Amino acid sequence: MTLPGIPLLLQSIVSGILIGGVYGLVAIGLTLIFGVMKIINFAHGSFMMLGMFTTYWLYVLLGIDPYLSLLLTIPLLFLFGLLVERFLIDKILDAPEHNQLLLTLGISLVIENLALFLWSPNFRTIDVSYANKATTLGPVMISFPKVVAFVFAIFLTTVLYYFLKNTDLGKAIRAASEEKEGALTVGINLKKIYYIAFGIGTACVGAAGTVAAPFFYVSPQVGGVFVITAFVVVVLGGMGNFLGALIGGLIIGLAESVGAAIIPGQLKQFIIYFIFILVLLFKPAGLFGKANA
Amino acid sequence: MFLLEIKDVTKKFGGLTAIGNLSFHLEKGEILGIIGPNGAGKTTLFNVVTGFYRPDGGAIFFKGQEITGLKPHQIAKRGLVRTFQITQPFPNLTVLENVRIGAYSRIKSNREATAEAFRILKTVGLYEQRNELSSVLPIGHRKSLELAKALATNPELILLDEVVAGLNTMEANQMITTIKNLQQEGITILLIEHVMKAIMSLSDRIVVIHYGVKIAEGAPQEISKNPKVIEAYLGEEYVFAKGQ
Amino acid sequence: MPESRQRFLKLALFGIAGVILLALPQYIPEYHTHLMTTVLFFGYLGTAWNILGGYAGQFSFGHTAFFGIGAFTSSLLQLHAGVNPWIGMVLAGIVGTMVGLFIGSLCFRYGLKGPFFALAMLALAEMLRLVSIQWMTAKYPLGINIPLLEDSLLNFQFRDKVPYYYIILLMTAAALLLADALEKRRIGSYFKAIRENEDAAESLGVNAFKYKLIAMGISAFMTAIGGTFYAQYYLTLDDEAAFGVANSIEILLGPIIGGSGTVFGPILGAGILEFLSETSRNFLGRYSGVHLMVYGAVLIIVIVFLPDGILGGLKKAFYKISGSKQK
Ligand SMILES: Nc1ncnc2c1ncn2[C@@H]1O[C@H](COP(=O)(O)OP(=O)(O)OP(=O)(O)O)[C@@H](O)[C@H]1O
Ligand SMILES: [Mg+2]
Numbered sequence: 001m002t003l004p005g006i007p008l009l010l011q012s013i014v015s016g017i018l019i020g021g022v023y024g025l026v027a028i029g030l031t032l033i034f035g036v037m038k039i040i041n042f043a044h045g046s047f048m049m050l051g052m053f054t055t056y057w058l059y060v061l062l063g064i065d066p067y068l069s070l071l072l073t074i075p076l077l078f079l080f081g082l083l084v085e086r087f088l089i090d091k092i093l094d095a096p097e098h099n100q101l102l103l104t105l106g107i108s109l110v111i112e113n114l115a116l117f118l119w120s121p122n123f124r125t126i127d128v129s130y131a132n133k134a135t136t137l138g139p140v141m142i143s144f145p146k147v148v149a150f151v152f153a154i155f156l157t158t159v160l161y162y163f164l165k166n167t168d169l170g171k172a173i174r175a176a177s178e179e180k181e182g183a184l185t186v187g188i189n190l191k192k193i194y195y196i197a198f199g200i201g202t203a204c205v206g207a208a209g210t211v212a213a214p215f216f217y218v219s220p221q222v223g224g225v226f227v228i229t230a231f232v233v234v235v236l237g238g239m240g241n242f243l244g245a246l247i248g249g250l251i252i253g254l255a256e257s258v259g260a261a262i263i264p265g266q267l268k269q270f271i272i273y274f275i276f277i278l279v280l281l282f283k284p285a286g287l288f289g290k291a292n293a
Numbered sequence: 294m295f296l297l298e299i300k301d302v303t304k305k306f307g308g309l310t311a312i313g314n315l316s317f318h319l320e321k322g323e324i325l326g327i328i329g330p331n332g333a334g335k336t337t338l339f340n341v342v343t344g345f346y347r348p349d350g351g352a353i354f355f356k357g358q359e360i361t362g363l364k365p366h367q368i369a370k371r372g373l374v375r376t377f378q379i380t381q382p383f384p385n386l387t388v389l390e391n392v393r394i395g396a397y398s399r400i401k402s403n404r405e406a407t408a409e410a411f412r413i414l415k416t417v418g419l420y421e422q423r424n425e426l427s428s429v430l431p432i433g434h435r436k437s438l439e440l441a442k443a444l445a446t447n448p449e450l451i452l453l454d455e456v457v458a459g460l461n462t463m464e465a466n467q468m469i470t471t472i473k474n475l476q477q478e479g480i481t482i483l484l485i486e487h488v489m490k491a492i493m494s495l496s497d498r499i500v501v502i503h504y505g506v507k508i509a510e511g512a513p514q515e516i517s518k519n520p521k522v523i524e525a526y527l528g529e530e531y532v533f534a535k536g537q
Numbered sequence: 538m539p540e541s542r543q544r545f546l547k548l549a550l551f552g553i554a555g556v557i558l559l560a561l562p563q564y565i566p567e568y569h570t571h572l573m574t575t576v577l578f579f580g581y582l583g584t585a586w587n588i589l590g591g592y593a594g595q596f597s598f599g600h601t602a603f604f605g606i607g608a609f610t611s612s613l614l615q616l617h618a619g620v621n622p623w624i625g626m627v628l629a630g631i632v633g634t635m636v637g638l639f640i641g642s643l644c645f646r647y648g649l650k651g652p653f654f655a656l657a658m659l660a661l662a663e664m665l666r667l668v669s670i671q672w673m674t675a676k677y678p679l680g681i682n683i684p685l686l687e688d689s690l691l692n693f694q695f696r697d698k699v700p701y702y703y704i705i706l707l708m709t710a711a712a713l714l715l716a717d718a719l720e721k722r723r724i725g726s727y728f729k730a731i732r733e734n735e736d737a738a739e740s741l742g743v744n745a746f747k748y749k750l751i752a753m754g755i756s757a758f759m760t761a762i763g764g765t766f767y768a769q770y771y772l773t774l775d776d777e778a779a780f781g782v783a784n785s786i787e788i789l790l791g792p793i794i795g796g797s798g799t800v801f802g803p804i805l806g807a808g809i810l811e812f813l814s815e816t817s818r819n820f821l822g823r824y825s826g827v828h829l830m831v832y833g834a835v836l837i838i839v840i841v842f843l844p845d846g847i848l849g850g851l852k853k854a855f856y857k858i859s860g861s862k863q864k
Contacts, residue, residue, distance in 0.1 A: 040652045040656070088837065088841065091841045092840060092841060092844070095840070095844055096651075096844075097651040097652050098596040098651060098652065098655065099840050099844055100652075101596075101598075101652050101655060102793060102836060102840050103836075103837060103840045103841070105786065105833075105836065106832075106833045106834070106835075106836030106837035106840060107833070107837060108833070109786075109829050109830065109832055109833025109836065110830055110833035110834055110837065111833075112826070112829075113826040113827065113829045113830035113833065114830055116825070116826040116830075117821070117826065117827060117830065121825070121826075220826075224782075228659075228660075228663065231656060235656075264671075266667040266668075266670050266671045267667065267668075267671060269663075269667050270664055270667045270668065273660040273661075273663050273664045273667070274664065276656075276657075276660050277643075277657055277660050277661070277664075280647075280649060280653055280656065280657050280660075281643060281644070281647040281649065281657075282647065284647075284649075284653065343740060345736070345739075345740075364739070364744070365736075365739035365740050366738075366739045366740075366741075366742050366743055366744045366745070367744075369739070369740055369741055369742035370742045374740060374741065374742075375740055377736075377737070377740070381734050381736060381737035381740075382733075382734070382737070383729065383730050383733035383734050383737060383738075384733055384734070385729075385733055385853075386729060386730070386733060387856065390726065390729075393726060394726055394727070394730045394738065394741050394743065395741045395742075397723045397726060397727065398741055398742030398743070401723055403721060403722055403723065406723070424856070424859055425856065426853070426856045426857075429857075442737070442741055443740075443741070445741075446741055446742055
C-alpha cells in the first residue's frame with residue numbers, strides 16, 4: 001500500500017464522483033424495480049449493454065451522435081423493458097423469490113450470449129471527437145464525456161424524483177412500492193404500474209449505457225462490470241430507496257476510485273464486495289434505512 | 294410451582310406498547326383462556342412466550358426455569374409449543390410429513406416418527422388426508438394440521454392461537470372436543486379465541502387483555518359479567534353475540 | 538405406492554443404471570466418454586448444491602467458491618508439498634467445509650435469506666476470484682500446472698479419460714446415495730421444513746441455524762472435492778476455471794431444471810443441459826457462449842412453465858392425482 005500524492009488523490013476523487021453518478025443512474029433503475037416489484041433484476045446489466053450497443057450502432061451505421069441517440073435509446077429500452085415485464089416477469093410475480101432471480105438470470109444469459117453470438121466478444125469504442133476531450137483544472141484532469149454523463153445522471157434522477165413526487169402516475173408507483181395492499185384498495189392497477197416501473201427502470205439503465213458509451217468500451221459482457229456494482233450500490237443505499245441509490249453510487253464510485261489509487265490491481269473491487277457483505281449482514285436496510293426490529 | 298409464569302412482560306413496537314407489564318400464571322392441567330379485542334396483543338404475547346420476540350421487559354418461567362430470551366426451538370424442546378393464528382404449514386410437504394416434523398423433535402427413527410404421526414393424525418381427524426400436500430387443504434383441515442404438528446412434539450403446554458375461529462359449526466364442535474380430550478390426557482392449554490362458545494366452554498379461567506394490559510381475570514361466568522370487559526368490547530359486542 | 542415397492546423400484550433402477558453406466562465406456566468413443574464424464578461431473582456438483590439449495594432452501598449463487606477452493610487446495614498442496622491428490626482431496630473437502638461453515642454462520646446468524654443470501658454467496662465467490670487473479674498474475678501467470686506423473690490410480694492421473702469416468706461415476710453414485718439417505722431421515726425432513734417455513738420449523742423444535750449449517754457443511758465438502766476432481770482431470774487450473782461466475786450458474790442449473798429438492802433432479806438436469814449444449818454447438822457452431830444462450834432460454838422456459846423443475850413438477854402432479862383418488 002502506497003500513499004498517493006495530493007494531485008493523484010484529487011484526481012481520483014473527481015473521477016470517482018463522476019463515475020459514481022453513472023453508477024447511481026444504473027442503480028436507480030434497479031432500485032426502482034426492486035422497490036415496486038420486490039424483484040432483484042439480474043438482467044439489469046444486459047439492459048445497459050443493449051443501451052450501449054444501440055448507441056454504438058446508431059453512431060456507426062447512421063452517424064447519429066451518441067448524446068442525440070438518447071432520444072432513441074430511452075424509448076426503445078422503455079419499450080423493451082415493458083415487453084419483458086409483460087411477457088416474462090409478469091408470469092412469476094407470485095413465484096418464490098429465487099425463481100424470480102433465476103428468471104432474470106435466464107433473460108440476461110440469453111441477451112448477453114445472443115449479443116456475443118451476433119457481435120463477437122470484441123471490445124469496441126465509439127470514436128467521436130469528444131471521446132478524449134478533457135480540461136485541466138489545476139492538477140486535475142476532467143474528462144468531458146464523464147462530466148456529461150454525471151450531469152445527465154443528476155438531471156435524470158431529478159426528473160424522475162419529481163415525476164414520482166408530483167405526477168399521478170408517479171404517486172401511484174410510489175404507493176405500489178410502499179403499500180401494496182393499500183394501493184390495491186384505492187384502485188391502482190398494479191399490473192400496469194409494474195409494466196411502467198420495469199420500463200422506466202430499463203430506460204434508466206439504457207440511458208446510463210448511452211452516456212457511458214463514449215468513455216467506456218462496448219462489449220456484450222460489459223453489463224457484468226456494472227450490474228454487480230449496482231447491486232452493491234442498491235444495497236448500500238437501501239433497497240428501493242431512490243436518493244439512497246444516487247448517494248450510494250457516489251460513495252461506491254469514490255471508494256473504488258480512491259481505492260484504486262491506494263490499493264493495487266483487482267483488490268479495489270475486492271473491497272467493494274467486502275463492503276457489500278458487511279452491509280448485507282449488519283445494515284440490511286442500507287446506510288440510510290431504519291434498522292428493522 | 295406454576296407451569297408457566299409471566300412476570301411483568303412488556304413488548305413494544307416502536308412507540309406502540311403491544312404488551313405492557315403483563316403478569317399471569319398457569320397451573321398444570323388447566324385451560325386458561327385469553328380474550329381481548331383485535332389488536333389487544335394476544336398473538337404478540339404468544340410470540341414473546343415462545344421466543345419469536347424478545348420482550349423489552351419482564352421474565353417468563355416455564356416449569357420453574359426462566360425461558361426469557363431462549364430461541365423458539367429451545368423453548369419447543371422443553372415442552373412448550375404454539376400454533377399460529379395464520380396457519381403455517383410446510384406447503385410442499387404432505388400432511389403426514391408436516392406432522393412428522395413435530396414428531397422428530399423427540400423421536401429420531403423415521404419409522405417410529407411416522408407411526409407417531411399416524412396416531413396423531415387420527416386423533417385430530419386428518420388421517421384420510423395424510424398423503425395430500427398441505428398447501429391444498431381447506432381452512433378447517435389447516436387448523437387441525439396446525440394443532441397436529443404441535444401435538445406431535447408431545448408438549449406439556451400448548452398455546453393455541455384461534456384454532457376454532459373460521460371453522461364451521463360442526464368442525465368447531467369437533468375441535469372443542471379434541472381440545473377437551475387433550476386436557477384429559479394431561480396437557481395444559483393456553484387458548485386465544487374470539488369464538489365465545491369455545492372460550493366459555495373450555496376455559497377454567499380467563500384473562501382479558503386490552504391494549505396490552507390485563508383488565509380482568511377470573512372464572513368464565515365472572516368475566517362475562519365484568520363491566521370493564523363489556524366496555525372493552527363495546528362496539529365489538531358482536532363477538533359476544535355471535536358466540537352465544 | 539407402498540413404501541417397500543417404491544424402494545424396490547428405486548433400487549432396481551439404480552442397479553440397472555449402474556450396470557449400463559459401468560459398461561458404457563467399452564461401447565462408445567472416447568469423446569462420448571468425455572461427455573458422459575461432464576454430465577456426471579455436473580450431476581455430482583448439482584447434487585452437492587441441491588443439499589443446501591434444493592433441500593435446505595438456502596439458495597447459493599456462489600457455489601464455485603467451494604469448487605475453486607477445493608481445486609486450489611489439492612493442486613497447490615501437490616505442487617508445493619508433493620501431497621498425494623487423494624489426500625489433497627480430503628484436505629480440500631475440509632478446507633471447503635471450514636470456509637462454508639464460516640460464511641454460513643455469518644449469513645445465518647444475521648438472518649440473510651433468499652436472494653440476499655444468494656447475493657452474499659456470489660460476492661464471496663467474486664472476492665475469491667479477485668484474490669486469486671491478483672495472486673495468480675504475480676505467481677502463476679500461465680496458470681497452475683499439476684506436475685505430470687506416471688498413470689496410476691494412486692497418482693490420480695491418467696492419459697486415458699476412461700478411469701476418470703469411473704471415478705466420477707463412483708463419486709456421483711455416492712452423492713446420490715447420500716442424498717437419498719438424507720431425504721429419508723430426520724435430517725432431510727428438517728432441511729425441507731426449514732426451506733418450506735423456517736418459523737414453523739423453529740416452533741416445532743428445529744434448530745434452523747444448526748441444520749442450515751449442517752447442510753452448508755455437507756454441500757461445501759462435496760463441492761470442494763469436486764474441485765479436486767476437476768483439477769486432476771484437466772491437470773491445469775486458473776482463476777476463471779476455479780471461481781468464474783459461470784461455474785456457479787452451471788452448478789445450479791442442473792438441479793433447477795431437473796428438479797431441486799429431488800434426488801435425481803440434478804443428474805437429470807445435467808444430462809439435459811449437456812445434450813442441449815452439444816446439440817446447439819453442432820447447429821450454431823462453437824462460439825463461446827452459445828450453450829449459455831440455450832441454457833438461458835431453457836431456464837426461462839422452466840421457471841415460467843415448470844417452476845419446480847421436471848421431477849418436482851412430476852412429483853406435484855403425482856400428489857394431485859393420488860390425493861384426489863383418496864377422497
Ligand atoms: N411485528 C410487528 N411490528 C409492529 N407492530 C406489530 C407487530 N406485531 C403486532 N403488532 C401490533 O401490535 C398490536 C397487537 O397485535 P397482536 O397481533 O398481538 O393482536 P391480537 O390481540 O393477536 O389481535 P387479533 O385478535 O386481531 O389477532 C397491534 O396493534 C399490531 O398492529
Ligand atoms: Mg392475534
